[in-house]
Amino acid sequence: MTKPTSGDFTKTAGWLDWFEGPSKPRFQVPAGSVDAHCHVFGPGAEFPYAPERKYTPCDASKQQLYALRDHLGFARNVVVQATCHGADNRAMVDALVHSKGKARGVATVRRSISDEDLQSLHEAGVRGVRFNFVKRLVDFTPKDELMEIAARIQKLGWHVVIYFEAVDLPDLWDFFTALPTTVVVDHMGRPDVSKPVDGPEFELFLKFMRQHPNVWSKVSCPERLSVAGPKALNGEQAAYQDVVPFARKVVEEFPDRVLWGTDWPHPNLKDHMPDDGLLVDFIPHIATTAELQKKLLVDNPMRLYWPEEN
Numbered sequence: 001m002t003k004p005t006s007g008d009f010t011k012t013a014g015w016l017d018w019f020e021g022p023s024k025p026r027f028q029v030p031a032g033s034v035d036a037h038c039h040v041f042g043p044g045a046e047f048p049y050a051p052e053r054k055y056t057p058c059d060a061s062k063q064q065l066y067a068l069r070d071h072l073g074f075a076r077n078v079v080v081q082a083t084c085h086g087a088d089n090r091a092m093v094d095a096l097v098h099s100k101g102k103a104r105g106v107a108t109v110r111r112s113i114s115d116e117d118l119q120s121l122h123e124a125g126v127r128g129v130r131f132n133f134v135k136r137l138v139d140f141t142p143k144d145e146l147m148e149i150a151a152r153i154q155k156l157g158w159h160v161v162i163y164f165e166a167v168d169l170p171d172l173w174d175f176f177t178a179l180p181t182t183v184v185v186d187h188m189g190r191p192d193v194s195k196p197v198d199g200p201e202f203e204l205f206l207k208f209m210r211q212h213p214n215v216w217s218k219v220s221c222p223e224r225l226s227v228a229g230p231k232a233l234n235g236e237q238a239a240y241q242d243v244v245p246f247a248r249k250v251v252e253e254f255p256d257r258v259l260w261g262t263d264w265p266h267p268n269l270k271d272h273m274p275d276d277g278l279l280v281d282f283i284p285h286i287a288t289t290a291e292l293q294k295k296l297l298v299d300n301p302m303r304l305y306w307p308e309e310n
Ligand SMILES: O=C(O)c1cc(C(=O)O)oc(=O)c1
Pocket: 081, 082, 083, 084, 137, 186, 224, 263, 267, 268
């Protein structure tokens, strides 16, 4: 059944809706696990999509997100502002304030935001801002504006989440390494997994993490990065094998600086929509011991998003 987008919106042509009725994961995540990268979309009738957006999704509400959390066995979420909402953080904030303290957030803000509004975001549970450099998702924002935002949010103890493609890392290196906060990379900086894991492109990413202990990585989105599959569908227990060496390398070399998230509701997938239960079954392929799994799913996200509970 295709899912709606409410309000005055029409979904982007070819939009793939999130997976209905995901399987129950075989891998039982440790108690207190955090889905540290997921989004809400609208609903458009309540929280309109931003005029400057590059895509219009189907709705994906907070209730649907939290039902998925419970189904998959997770305890908490980090809700990351999706680009289809621009710098209007209301849908994300609404999800946080209705989470009973079980969700924190990452916002998108402009230089024009007031200190009072930053403070309100903090009170709602926001702990980071997202800077996006993926050209198909956002228009360019000048670096001096981003650096000014980074300096302001540093005072709140927040971090910066960056999203970019592997080929752009050399050009962005100086800016990223000058950021004054903890820096969290979305989806391992989108490596081209058809290239060798020990080749120059991924080595540059590893060097970025090695040389800069403030840099963390989400080892998420195998469904976006995989070229060869197999897909997380129809009970597949060994999905996205071509992504495994990349994610495992990051988890094993930087066990205290990695996060994992579903990326539900998976914006802009072109090829297939994964069964989120089977995505959870991908985790033990990349974090192969109970200790690594607990760091990835519990200890690291708790340290970053709920430090007061440590
Ligand atoms: O690759 C993407 O299309 C994508 C988009 C968004 C977003 O629109 O916020 O977030 C993601 O994590 C990934």
